[in-house]
Amino acid sequence: MYDITIIGGSLSGLISAIKLSKFHKVCIIDINQEIGFPTNFPGFSKDITLIKEILSKEDISNLYLKENDIGWGMRSEWLVKYLTQLSAKNRVDILNRTRVSNIFFEGQFNxxxxxxxxxxxxxxxxxxxxxxxxxxxGPGEINHTTKIENNNIIKLDNSFSNYFAGIIPTEKSRNFSNSLLQIERDDGLTEVWFEKQPTEHINWIEIKNCRSPSKESPMLVDDYFICCDEIIKQVNQILT
Structure with a gap:
């Protein structure tokens, strides 16, 4: 039996798994082949110590950290990779390509x-x-089935919005007047986030449309650490 099962390999779920695994037996169930891909959050942190502390024993060179005016840019996909690897090192069981089809409760969750x-x-x-x-x-728009109400289910009530994000070489980037975020990374690329895809032609090298947790604009990495703190608080209230 697991103490805690996290359904969905989100950024806040991975951070929570790492911290909770110090004291509890934890499992992550994710419907996709690779946890967190493609990422649906900006690669940006105002407080880089949060990442450096949790990944203090890891080689984080592939994050390509770069200081911007008000924080640090990074490769979001590599942040997820590092956190997934650390979860596995901490003996978190990760079940990817796995879908929850039903949940029922008999003193414990089955x-x-x-x-x-x-x-x-x-x-x-x-x-x-x-x-x-x-x-x-998941593939074919398949989702987990989690339609059950129980006080031992923790589900944070976040707001969501749709965004468009594009990657462009920094040397070819400019100030986009309608962008929400423009994040430079140390790999020579800039990540730009918009509410909607620009109508003008831009030579993006990568694009994605995201439905992302939002606080007026896309939640930053720091916000997911705050979510993690709330999750851990609720876990402790249930288990004590």
Missing amino acids: IEIVGGGPQNNLITSKIIIDETKQIHS
């Missing part, structure tokens, strides 16, 4: 699962952290 990850199609857990709204749907 979680029915299907997919490529587990050998057993049923796992048990004391607590569920429901991060399903924070992640992308």
